[in-house]
Amino acid sequence: MRYKRRALKAVGSILDIAPKGQYRRRFVVVTSDTSRLANDWSAIGSDLKNAIEKYNEQSRDERSAIESV
Secondary structure, three states, rough: OOOHHHHHHHHHHOOOOOOOOOHHHHHHOOOOOOHHHHHHHHHHHHHHHHHHHHHHHHHHHHHHHHHHH
């Protein structure tokens, strides 16, 4: 249903001589490919860091449990 509504709005804006609002602003990404790619790699690095820290924590807990036996 959403796609039909979006398609009708697009056709309507093509047929409209003086469209209301900023159609381009809502549907076109403003940031560059480079900045979006940098943000993706930053998120991946953050996820890896968190996973490594969690792994290190778990292995420390396991080692201390074994040493206390």
